Amino acid sequence: MASKRKVCIIGAGPCGTSALFHFDQISDSATEVVCYEKSDTWLGLWNFTWMTGTDEFGEPCHGGMYKHLWSNGPKEGLEYPYYTFTDHFGKAIPSFLPRPAMRDYLEGRLVKKSKSDIKRFIKWNTAVRYVRYNKKSDDFTVTTENLKTGQTFDTNFTHVIVAVGIFNTPDKPYFEGIETFPGRIIHSHDFRDATQFKGQRVLVVGAKYSAEDIALQCLKFGATSIVTSYRSSPMNFKWPVGIEERPLVKKIQGKVVHFLDGSSTEVDSIILSTGYKYKFPFLEDNLRLSSSRTLYPAGLYKGSLWLQEGNKKLFYMGVQDQFFSFTMFDAQGLWICRYITDTLPNKLTNCEEMKKEAQKWVQRCRGLKGINEQIDFQADFIKDLSYGTGYSPDAPKANKFFHKWDSDKKANIVSYRDQQFTSLYSGTETAPCTKPWFQNFDDSISQFIKR
């Protein structure tokens, strides 16, 4: 059968490759898939680069990965139901993985569980410059550049999946006088190695996951003191000596930072762990998601299908705030794949109905109170994505791991990565850590899986 659909996936990170994986599983002869990836490897931010700012092609560095990063969620909450960590490593391992081990697992799924060599669908070193929707022909013109040759191309597609991730474009606040600060100022996106802050007094602005982890990293690797600064509410962990929380920065005068509570302190470096913004510079404005950051961005049916303009052919992946991450991306990739290949039972096609349904989720999301409700909400989202797709019905049950994880963190922010869980799918229990995370300076896979 001749190809009647041509699908463009933008980005070969954990999201894009999950879509690719499921298209490969379904192997629909009427559907052609092309994935554009601007780097020369897959799995996006799970790769480390020593570069900051721009990459070897002069493109903005996409990922903010740092040396010594360990997963901040338990692997049991992120697992692929059909390819467990035990499947990959062949034995029980601890629950929080150093970056190389996590990347290895993610790659293992793609290599070992794909029906065919899915790398053949990926156009490497190719940046998407612009995407236009053509109303007349109801398709998209995607303009790409081969970064190695400089050649540009226009290609038409019936569907586009935007899978560039949401951790690539720093959100940078301005504080009065910041331009007078003589020390180093970076966004967490450019944080590469905590040892660079050894012996320093560091200001970490922010009170979310990266602020929390970068403060701990800096302490672990020898910073003298870390002051974190929150906008709305403190993280309120039982911080070890060396880390403290203060309200938002009011102004900066030379090396002295003044806070809203009237206190001040001198610091050597400033790390803005102030999060990221949605950025889709390659999309026409009518195709562009413009929600604020949330667990359920407005304008997306099933958190995936872009509803504006009623074209029903543009999809977003992984634009949600995340607990389940890889599991969620995977359930979403499968749903999108089934939607596009017309293999969903009870598929909604009426745009108004879809909008109504999306709006219900958005409203429920707005009413969520506390982290446990947020975790359960994302579990329900995965359940909703899985109706009729055949995705594991057990996946949402990982919410219990995140509940425990949250309480572990509240009990002890330094030791939460040393805690134990039991896999939903393999039944494997966490192997004990060889060393507590805070004392473990070896990120290699070999030390990590050594028992």
Added chain:
Amino acid sequence: MASKRKVCIIGAGPCGTSALFHFDQISDSATEVVCYEKSDTWLGLWNFTWMTGTDEFGEPCHGGMYKHLWSNGPKEGLEYPYYTFTDHFGKAIPSFLPRPAMRDYLEGRLVKKSKSDIKRFIKWNTAVRYVRYNKKSDDFTVTTENLKTGQTFDTNFTHVIVAVGIFNTPDKPYFEGIETFPGRIIHSHDFRDATQFKGQRVLVVGAKYSAEDIALQCLKFGATSIVTSYRSSPMNFKWPVGIEERPLVKKIQGKVVHFLDGSSTEVDSIILSTGYKYKFPFLEDNLRLSSSRTLYPAGLYKGSLWLQEGNKKLFYMGVQDQFFSFTMFDAQGLWICRYITDTLPNKLTNCEEMKKEAQKWVQRCRGLKGINEQIDFQADFIKDLSYGTGYSPDAPKANKFFHKWDSDKKANIVSYRDQQFTSLYSGTETAPCTKPWFQNFDDSISQFIKR
């Protein structure tokens, strides 16, 4: 008379504003001009920002300006013939200006010598996303984004002037083991303040202007030691104690850097002062300059008009290696303006003839020996641009200042900024410096012009 030409200028830096300035002088009612500027101010890299990587809109930071930068060429070699430094400051001043004073002068020309308020031609906070040439209608479709509202627009233009500069996209070499280096690695584009390297042992890779200046800056502001590393040939200045030159880096192992001569040294930070590459991601490949860096890039008639495809409606400004900088941009802006408005005597229109003429310059450029020949070549280029445009015939005579400047640097790299010159246009002699540059830590305009 109705507008019959619509000109798009991309970028409101020293190049783009020079084009704008001359369009305003000519005030041709048949020509409409729009300038897109992605930031909220003009003069491009002469603005300082504390940010690195991406700006407040998540766009790549354009300029690599650093605190404490002083011009590295004498003002007498960069002067606008019709608006001298004496016109601007009202008195004699030293020849090498700190950044704020230089920016003030550049702005002075635009504000005081324009016939009208030329800011009205500039669309601020507007990024150019893509430029297509339409063969049928012999015009361009320029796709822009208003960065404040996110709105995208398609606008057609008869002519496009690319004036985004050539110092925005770092060229980053890879050295074996660089990813194992635990310290800070930046490109000079992200260098913001030399005081950040106080007390450190710094490796500066490179042997051109930014390597030279950043090495001196680091020493001036208290770095313990600076090793510079050259690829083809050393700078060979009489370096002060604390700066030394070595051949290229061979590999890096942790903090230890090994050089091609077999020597090695331990450093705390690495600054890649390895230059920039041409980057025009918003242009179709057939519109895109792809020469190597030189005083006369191939493919441009009068160093300005893009000859490929024979459309004769796309122009580049300031893509040359530079001695005369502002003077050259200005002569070029005037030439382009006269070419577009059809007010050039003896204007060539035959593409083959233009190509032949361009090729002659490219060939002469290839044969240049030594810096003095390069300086004179650029003087001749300015002379060539000025035929029939009415640009000052004195401008090329500034070559003598660059000859002296080069010999001053060879005599003493630390004191060359303290030397004296006499303006071609005002006859004003350099005022003596209040303090030698190496001992002067005050970059303010007020101290600089104080006598």
